[in-house]
Amino acid sequence: MKHREYQIEWSLIGVAILVAVISLIADYYSTDYNWFARSGSVVVLLAAFVEFKISSHIYEDIQRAQFMQSKITMSIPLKAKPTKPRRNVSFAAHILLVVGTIIWGYGDLIWS
Template sequence: MKHRSYKNEWFLLAGALLLTIVSFILDIYFCDLNWFARSGALVVLFAAVVEFRISGHIYDDIQRSQFLNKTIDISVPLPAKPTKERKRISIVAHTFLVIGTIIWGYGDLLWPQT
């Protein structure tokens, strides 16, 4: 099977992180903007896009193996193991989904309301 590098997915997650950091800094200097809490929604969106792209890669792998007529002896069950890179990007994307949701829901509570 062809190994993927997931450069675009890492770029999306890095962009989400950068957006969150910039939003946090903006909220420190301009308290009434609430950009940090809003950035949580974008982090969730970026992480969901990454998860969708990963599932597309998995689907491509399944289609490729069917096209090549690869058969697996089902008398001996084999656990499906993703590549280390796919597993790593998936864990980071899942973490961003959770953290982004927390930021989205509670990020505005970090600063006193005026």
Template sequence: MHRSKGFNQGLPKKALFGYPAWLILALLLPIASGTDFLSALLNQISTIQNTTEQWFQRSGSLTTVICAIIEGLIMVRLHRQMRGEPTQETAAGFLTLEEVKYLNVLQWAALLLLVCGTIIWGYGDAIHSAWL
């Protein structure tokens, strides 16, 4: 079976746009939760009242989980690529070189955000108090 070259031949649209969208959400969670506005909004819908520093710290856990899931999904896709297994998206199971590079960039971005999310999760209250 002959596959034409070019981007988006093996990756579905949900991978092309879904992975970056989730990474952007993971990046925006700590930024937004560190504001007084969102903290007040979260306190209105929560039964437990928290400070802005505590909401910022808790956002680190969500960032870490989102990035860990994205890392796992990308690793599974790249592992299938190395073994040449067919997937639902590709008949032959092969991605183009551009798609593999794209996934590698996303994987590094997810890893960086995962580390940042873990640091915020552990020390977010101190970071928020010191910097913001």
């Protein structure tokens, strides 16, 4: 199942990047607040939500397999691999988690 090519997840990743970019611009023109550092928490929150959505897709796959009660009669075990779109979304969310955490922790040091 294609899951609509993960439109919701990619949209959330785009919103997270947009929040970071807008806050960086706002921080550049304002000296009163640390919008960029604060945006790191929003980036991490959105990336974690994307990871949750991806895990719910995996759970749906498991439920579907149980419902179909399909059995594979092979002596060689098969390793389950995620689809390429799912891997891409998950990789982007992992990167955003790391980058968002760095922004959250050190984003206020950019302008000092």
